[in-house]
Amino acid sequence: MNIIVCIKRVPDSESRVGVGSDGVSVDTDGVKFVVNPYDEYAVEEALRLKEAAGEGTVTVMTLGGEESKETLRTALAMGADQAVLLKGRPSSDGLGTAERLAEAIKACECDLVLFGKQAIDDDNLQVPAMVAELLGLPCANVVIDLKIEGNKATAEREVEAGHEVLEFNLPAVVAAQKGLNEPRYASLKGIMAAKKKPLEEVDVGDAESRVEVMQVVSPPERSAGEIVGEGPDAVPELVRKLREQAKVL
Amino acid sequence: MSVLAIAEQRGGAVRQASLETLAAGRVLADSLGGELVAVLLGPPGIAGEAGKLATYGADRVIVGSSELFDEYVPEGFTHVLARAVQEQAPKAVVLAASAQSKDLAPRLAARLGVGMAGDVTEVGIEDGRVVAVRPAYAGKVFVKLGFKTEPALLSVRSRAYTAVENARDGTVEDLTVELDPSQLPMTVRSAATEQKGRPDVTEAEVIVAGGRGMQGPENWSLLEDLADALGDATALGASRAVVDAGWRPHDEQVGQTGKVVAPPLYIAVGISGAIQHLAGMQTAKCIVALNKDAEAPIFKVADYGIVGDLFEVVPRLTEEIRRLRSEE
Numbered sequence: 086m087n088i089i090v091c092i093k094r095v096p097d098s099e100s101r102v103g104v105g106s107d108g109v110s111v112d113t114d115g116v117k118f119v120v121n122p123y124d125e126y127a128v129e130e131a132l133r134l135k136e137a138a139g140e141g142t143v144t145v146m147t148l149g150g151e152e153s154k155e156t157l158r159t160a161l162a163m164g165a166d167q168a169v170l171l172k173g174r175p176s177s178d179g180l181g182t183a184e185r186l187a188e189a190i191k192a193c194e195c196d197l198v199l200f201g202k203q204a205i206d207d208d209n210l211q212v213p214a215m216v217a218e219l220l221g222l223p224c225a226n227v228v229i230d231l232k233i234e235g236n237k238a239t240a241e242r243e244v245e246a247g248h249e250v251l252e253f254n255l256p257a258v259v260a261a262q263k264g265l266n267e268p269r270y271a272s273l274k275g276i277m278a279a280k281k282k283p284l285e286e287v288d289v290g291d292a293e294s295r296v297e298v299m300q301v302v303s304p305p306e307r308s309a310g311e312i313v314g315e316g317p318d319a320v321p322e323l324v325r326k327l328r329e330q331a332k333v334l
Numbered sequence: 335m336s337v338l339a340i341a342e343q344r345g346g347a348v349r350q351a352s353l354e355t356l357a358a359g360r361v362l363a364d365s366l367g368g369e370l371v372a373v374l375l376g377p378p379g380i381a382g383e384a385g386k387l388a389t390y391g392a393d394r395v396i397v398g399s400s401e402l403f404d405e406y407v408p409e410g411f412t413h414v415l416a417r418a419v420q421e422q423a424p425k426a427v428v429l430a431a432s433a434q435s436k437d438l439a440p441r442l443a444a445r446l447g448v449g450m451a452g453d454v455t456e457v458g459i460e461d462g463r464v465v466a467v468r469p470a471y472a473g474k475v476f477v478k479l480g481f482k483t484e485p486a487l488l489s490v491r492s493r494a495y496t497a498v499e500n501a502r503d504g505t506v507e508d509l510t511v512e513l514d515p516s517q518l519p520m521t522v523r524s525a526a527t528e529q530k531g532r533p534d535v536t537e538a539e540v541i542v543a544g545g546r547g548m549q550g551p552e553n554w555s556l557l558e559d560l561a562d563a564l565g566d567a568t569a570l571g572a573s574r575a576v577v578d579a580g581w582r583p584h585d586e587q588v589g590q591t592g593k594v595v596a597p598p599l600y601i602a603v604g605i606s607g608a609i610q611h612l613a614g615m616q617t618a619k620c621i622v623a624l625n626k627d628a629e630a631p632i633f634k635v636a637d638y639g640i641v642g643d644l645f646e647v648v649p650r651l652t653e654e655i656r657r658l659r660s661e662e
């Protein structure tokens with residue numbers, strides 16, 4: 086079973102990002118970067134599928150700069166076999182990035198391409214379905230359960246107020262949602278081993294952006310409101326304010 | 335220049351979110367001085383819903399029905415809709431940011447080779463170009479984008495626009511759907527199986543969200559009672575701590591790795607207000623926090639707060655709201 090997992094380097098969810106001084110970028114100075122959390126579920130799923138099959142290769146791939154090597158090494162430390170760095174800048178919308186990834190994936194023999202459902206920096210939710218479309222593959226998005234038998238796959242995905250079960254054949258694209266599994270931590274042994282695993286670099290150039298960032302702004306500051314009171318006796322006053330001031334009841 | 339709105343159906347009825355999409359589409363069509371054309375795909379008989387789209391602002395409605403279209407069919411929808419877009423050659427295509435469009439919109443963008451923006455909160459035309467505002471970094475920043483390709487493809491965030499009646503002629507046209515089922519590699523075995531009787535958090539008017547302060551899943555009846563008192567449009571939400579603990583299902587999680595919501599009223603019960611939680615709900619119109627710790631960060635974003643034990647405050651709140659409702 087040969088699996089490719091596309092992963093992205095993103096600011097830690099804990100971090101406070103702000104508006105860059107040029108007004109059209111995001112200021113990530115001093116911010117800690119991590120593997121996109123949804124991509125960790127994808128890496129974990131790939132490792133489990135390979136372990137269950139008893140054979141195969143897990144390749145992690147990213148489009149990004151030199152600094153993304155660290156992200157790839159983290160996934161190698163979790164247990165992935167090899168890594169590919171497509172050197173270039175991702176696009177502002179998903180399509181340019183998807184084109185670069187699809188091109189690289191097409192050149193490999195693989196049964197399954199795994200993604201996170203969403204990168205928590207741009208929050209685009211675009212790349213997996215675009216790669217599927219570009220490669221003519223079925224795509225299961227926002228997946229919380231995946232079963233594979235032979236070349237048949239069954240995936241459960243979240244929809245509004247419920248779940249849907251999808252059936253399709255491999256090769257396919259699957260994008261992971263939280264709940265799919267519990268990602269493992271890299272062991273010390275894994276971290277040491279990762280240093281020796283193959284990491285291929287390919288210069289692919291910057292991806293084409295089909296949207297232009299015109300402005301980045303902070304959300305309107307929410308100022309602290311009022312503490313209406315303490316304990317249950319404050320409830321009638323709260324209800325009155327919700328009704329008369331906020332007009333939400 | 336026209337604008338195309340892709341409407342979504344469930345169970346043979348147009349979804350409320352699609353009426354909001356029409357409102358956003360109308361804004362674009364009016365600034366362009368063009369038509370708003372709605373496209374609706376669904377099972378045979380779905381044409382009966384066309385009138386509703388006209389009532390909410392569609393100048394024309396194109397209906398494509400097929401036995402295959404009870405549910406969303408990725409390749410089928412992409413094929414039929416890409417052709418409709420090419421025929422109509424609109425300046426923009428709008429659809430609701432929904433579970434369906436998470437798959438459909440990027441597929442369409444890739445098929446048409448155009449840029450897209452998802453989950454937009456504002457749309458407009460500037461210097462003849464389509465622009466949109468959308469949250470990124472889970473709402474820590476908002477990004478204004480201009481499209482370099484046409485049509486601009488936009489999914490509109492739930493509740494960003496209000497559905498308004500704006501009746502038009504709404505002439506109905508048929509779209510021929512020619513599909514070979516063997517060309518459709520994905521089958522949907524069962525759809526939306528869970529019937530909870532409550533709206534999804536992204537679609538609710540009011541969200542009652544519980545955190546670790548609830549102490550255990552057995553105490554959720556307190557929040558259910560409050561939600562029932564508040565009415566049908568109330569959803570239950572949860573912090574990640576309680577989802578991770580297995581107290582509540584993941585689809586209720588609000589925050590950076592859950593759902594991003596912006597309801598008129600958000601009531602946070604026993605939630606501390608971690609940055610990842612705030613990212614998912616800080617654009618709610620009115621936030622109420624109930625927490626025993628006066629220093630909890632949730633109070634920094636709340637419009638109204640009560641410091642106290644939730645096991646005393648929540649039942650009282652339920653009682654007061656019931657009283658209010660019975661007086662109405």
Ligand SMILES: Cc1cc2nc3c(=O)[nH]c(=O)nc-3n(C[C@H](O)[C@H](O)[C@H](O)COP(=O)(O)OP(=O)(O)OC[C@H]3O[C@@H](n4cnc5c(N)ncnc54)[C@H](O)[C@@H]3O)c2cc1C
Pocket residue numbers: 098122544545546547548572573574575576587588589590591592593603604605606607608609610611614624625626627630642643644645
């Ligand atoms: C990568 C990543 C992603 C994350 N994504 C999310 C996300 O999407 N959503 C999310 O919510 N979190 C997310 N988190 C977790 C987040 O950091 C917090 O851990 C979590 O939100 C805390 O949940 P809580 O407020 O329920 O629990 P706590 O922080 O434990 O707060 C419980 C609160 O209940 C109050 N309380 C206790 N007893 C009572 C009582 N009897 N009456 C009244 N009040 C009481 C306490 O004062 C306290 O403020 C994420 C974390 C990481 C690292």
Ligand SMILES: Nc1ncnc2c1ncn2[C@@H]1O[C@H](COP(=O)(O)O)[C@@H](O)[C@H]1O
Pocket residue numbers: 091092093121123124146147148149175179182186199200201202203204205207208209210211212213
């Ligand atoms: N630059 C990138 N390199 C590799 N994978 C990516 C990149 N950007 C996005 N992805 C993948 O696509 C998923 C969805 O990203 P997005 O569409 O940007 O929200 C992510 O979870 C990753 O799996």
